[in-house]
Amino acid sequence: MSAVARTRLDNGVVLIARPNRAAKSVAIQMVFEAGAAFDPASKAGTAALVAGLLDRGAGTLSAAEIAATFDDLGIAYGAGAGRDSLEITLRLLSEHLPGVLERLRLIVSEPTFPEAEIGREKGRLLTAIAERDQNTAAVAEMAVQATLYPSGHPYRSPRLGSRDSVQRIERSDLTAFHKSHLRPSGAIVSMAGDFDPARAIGLAANIFGAWNGGPGQSARRAVRTPEAASDRAARPPIPDPPAPGRMISVVRPIAGKTQADIALGFRGLARRSPDLPAVLVLDSILGEFSLGGRLGKAIRERAGLAYYAYSHVTAGLGVGPFVARAGVAPERVRRALELMRGTIAQVVRRGVSPSELRDSKQALSAAVPRRMETNPDAAEILADAEFYGLGIDYPRHLPELIRAVTRSQVEEAARKYLTLKSCVLVVAGPAMDKETLA
Amino acid sequence: MTARARRASVVATRLSNGLTVILREMRQAPVVSVWCWYRVGSRDERPGFTGISHWVEHMNFKGTRRIPKDEVTRRVELAGGTWNGYTWLDVTTYYETVQSDAFDEMLRLEASRMTECVYSTTEVERERNVVISELQGGENDPRSFLEKEVTGTALQAHPYRWPTIGYLSDLRVITRDDLYAHYRRYYVPNNAILIAAGDFESRTALRLVRRHFGKIRRGEDAPPVRTIEPAQRGERRLTIRRPSGAVYLDLAMHAPAAADPEFAAFLVADGVLAGGPTVNVWSGQDGRGPSKSSRLYRALIEGNLAGQVSTQIVPTRHPYLYRVAVTANEGVEPGRIEEALSEEFERLARGDIAERDLERAKTQFLARHALESESTTDAAHQLGFFETVASHRLFFDLPRRVEAVTAADVAAFARRRFDRDQRTVGVLRPSGPLTAPAGPAGHGVTRS
Secondary structure, eight states, X not given: OOOOEEEEOTTSOEEEEEEOTTSSEEEEEEXXXXXXXXXXXXXXXXXXXXXXXXXXXXXXXXXXXXXXXXXXXXXXXXXXXXXXXXXXXXXEEGGGHHHHHHHXXXXXXXXXXXXXXXXXXXXXXXXXXXXXXXXXXXXXXXXXXXXXXXXXXXXXXXXXXXXXHHHHOOHHHHHHHHHHHSOSTTOEEEXXXXXXXXXXXXXXXXXXXXXXXXXXXXXXXXXXXXXXXXHSBOOOOOOOOOOOOSEEEEEEEOTTOSOEEEEEEEEOOOTTOTTHHHHHXXXXXXXXXXXXXXXXXXXXXXTOOEEEEEEEEOOOSSOOEEEXXXXXXGGGHHHHHHHHHHHHHHHHHHOOOHHHHHHHHHHHHXXXXXXXXXXXXXXXXXXXXXXXXXXXXXXXXXXHHHHTOOHHHHHHHHHHHOOTTSEEEEEEESXXXXXXXX | OOOOOOOOOEEEEEOTTSOEEEEEEOOSSSEEEEEEEESOSGGGOOTTSTTHHHHHHHHTTSOBSSSOHHHHHHHHHHTTOEEEEEEOSXXXXXXXXXXXXXXXXXXXXXXXXXXXXXXXXHHHHHHHHHHHHHHHHHHTSHHHHHHHHHHHHHOSSSGGGXXXXXXXXXXXXXXXXXXXXXXXXXOSGGGEEEEEEESSOHHHHHHHHHHHHTTSOOOOOOOOOOOOOOOOOSOXXXXXXXXXXXXXXXXXXXXXXXXXXXXXXHHHHHHHHHSSOOOOTTTSOSOOOOOTTSHHIIIIITTTSEEEEEEEOOOOSSOOEEEEEEEEOTTOOHHXXXXXXXXXXXXXHHTOOOHHHHHHHHHHHHHHHHHTTOSHHHHHHHHHHHHHHSOHHHHHHHHHHHHTOOHXXXXXXXXXXXXXXXXXXXXXXXXXXXOOOOOSXXXXXXXX
16 A cells, blocks of 8 residues: 555644555545534534535636636545544546636635525435435435434434424524534545645645634644544534334335335444444455345345345444335335344344354455555545544454454344344335334 | 547457457556457347347346356456446347456456346246336436337337337336347347556467457347438427426437437537537436536526426447427426427527537547546446447547637537427426325324
8 A cells, every 4th residue: 555644724624645556646635524414403404505505606716717717737536424533535637637626715714605506506416315215225214313312312313304404494594504614624625646746735734724713613623533523513422323222113114115115224433433443344244245245145135126235334523323225115124023033033142153253353454455456436535544543544443353354243243233123123115004014 | 728638548359259359558557457248239139029128137247057046247347347228229238347356257257247147937937026126217207208209209110119128018028038138139249349548568468368258159140220210390399298397498300320420510510509418328417507607508498488308319230219308487488498499599590609619519529528538437338338339449539620610610500400390309297197296294194
């Protein structure tokens, strides 16, 4: 793995540069702690709107002028809000790096949020929401969130918001969100590609060093290690959701669908949890390895019930969900559910075999260098490690952490997280009777 | 910007059994990407057997005489790898991107897949349901439903007209022997292309390829597709009513094949309309919308008519379709969108193309062409895909061809191709019983 340079500027901006001379291009990922989790109460969708509007007018430049500078140089620009973070990505030929960094600074520090652009972006968001609400997979995952997290929890609302919440958002909400969340302190600029790392850092330091967004109104929170996390604005930590206490079943009928999406959601863990390596191995065994782990083997390979059956873990600043998923015809929901619950119960009761433990550990640790191959992937992985305060060496250490996981740790994680008596079961799709879930 | 497609070091050869081998050394990371391509796709099917190529692809993950079922993907993953396969109009392909020390093992896997997959009746029946489930999942999405209907209307004779997933009726009756016969007919070295890109030395790599594939016997040449789509003589329209969250418009026009000299003007025309197009069907279709200074963005998005617009170019062996897909804004009649699109097509046909528009379209194309072949996986994909539909040399030649396109070429292309009589216009409108909004609250919760 190439040497990675990292610097933290006086204003709190963290710069990361990973050289890769194989192609004459650069990928940039800029990250702020400004995801949907930080949307103001009853205004879900604010972060998504802010992300969509950053390049629609900034400083003295109009949306058209900003678009023209990117388009004339063949630069790909994208921005979006995830659960925890707001992210901007750029792909460019390396000769354009200085100009692009200047433009990036302008976009994140001085967006103008013109009213006409806000109206248009809200319209687009409302259409995306209407489409999402007809999408069985999206509806199933939203229902897991809405049931797993209590009212008022930052992870409860859908990332794009709802029809009502988006209509409530006004320009002042966007400017306030920008002011309090898109600040130099804690911002990350991660670059990977064709440059000398010291020069790229120097260039970015000149451009971002002069940015003074101020420390914000609130006091810094107590210093925690590593330093990146401590740079961010003080905010209460994202609270752990309570255990559901039983299996809560939710049916979301959507007319006109040919297939149902099933989600079985458990309370998972935060990214910095010491359990993470063991849970990654558990998730691989349960629903990722090869054709979807044990779930894929039982539901797709042996029973031929579904095109997809798998599990995934979302570990963020706060406790994310650990979800088992499958998409099946309505008349097969019952059988698929039996297999899903049976497979999970078996992992919890009987544990995992030494050979599947070995396979999953080997696959997860050996995949790390490949995942860093391209510039966009490297920029993203390094930004992610920085964002969650795991340290810039995290991609280098991750294989060791995975290899150190023991069988008893995986089995302990299965008992702790895959709690069939305390989880959320959602079926979204063609109308079906409640006995299906009984 | 000048064309910077640095002519990569590529070794291309053909073994005596007809297998095409193309190798590209890329030393950027200790990984290698191996792709095995077959010149077979939905174009090689006939009514009653639609979807068979794709189903064969699924069967070819279910073990071979030497490699048990679970081992096929397991071995790739143990090498830190990622794997997949896909079937489309002209192609079926399988790939593994792994740590480079597993190169030899991946070649053994692909050679085994070419000759000795096991088609057990039990596995065929299981997979029948899996493939039907894949079809039903696709039908859940109103946009892909509309796309399928428009394709079948725009093309009336050429086998590109049916969906690669197949028709449900055919998937219900295709037998194990049908599948096996299709496999044996098309999975022969003279119908295949083996690609590797990554961290290896070409001479050594070629020796390994010969060792694994050299002894496989040549088969009969696959029969060519003979039907040529007759010229369209008038606009075609269709309206579909299905439950959906928005109104969709899908407009299709006939497009030139990848090897056609017109293809470069096609790329630039699309670039002026929507921003630099991708020619990487594997990783380039990332849902990126039109570039924000493009004409369609300005006319439809900034014109408050649509929330989304995307265009699609597929490099194909035979003439296929150019598609513009639009998600209408709430309350906007699709007719207004169609008129706005017509106006943009007519502008092009009139030759209303400024030098800056032309340069921008070319620059964007050249940048994407380079960026979307950077990884070993993408580089290997592009070599194989273009070799299947035309020639791998065409991929490297596209930047030169695109740079040579003039405004007059684009205007001539638009006049020939974007005429109203050449269009198929599909509209999907929401219908059906209104469903309760799937809001975030505890709506519809039952407790057991």
